[in-house]
Amino acid sequence: MDSLDEVIHQPVRLKIMAALKALPARESIEFVRLRAIVGATEGNLGAHLATLEKCGYVQMEKDFVGKKPRTSIAITKEGRRAFEGYVDHLRSILDGAA
Numbered sequence: 001m002d003s004l005d006e007v008i009h010q011p012v013r014l015k016i017m018a019a020l021k022a023l024p025a026r027e028s029i030e031f032v033r034l035r036a037i038v039g040a041t042e043g044n045l046g047a048h049l050a051t052l053e054k055c056g057y058v059q060m061e062k063d064f065v066g067k068k069p070r071t072s073i074a075i076t077k078e079g080r081r082a083f084e085g086y087v088d089h090l091r092s093i094l095d096g097a098a
Helices: 011-021 031-038 042-054 077-097
Strands: 058-065 068-075
Touching (some): 011 042, 011 077, 042 058
């Protein structure tokens, strides 16, 4: 990777990707929990998730618990690779500055 992934580099999306990457493979997190971790508003988080989903970095599933809607978010294999590449690039910058 020659440059930082601009999609991930945005601070809220970076927090989202870090939170999702911390989950075990194929695990998801509920929107409400992710919102609390990231510290974003519902609308702001939804917009950032839409951007990440469009890039193929996250997958969202919607269902109902009783009559209440629930959205679950998981990082995709592509998203995991992109985040790992992003972190590797940051490490190479830091190693080069030392």
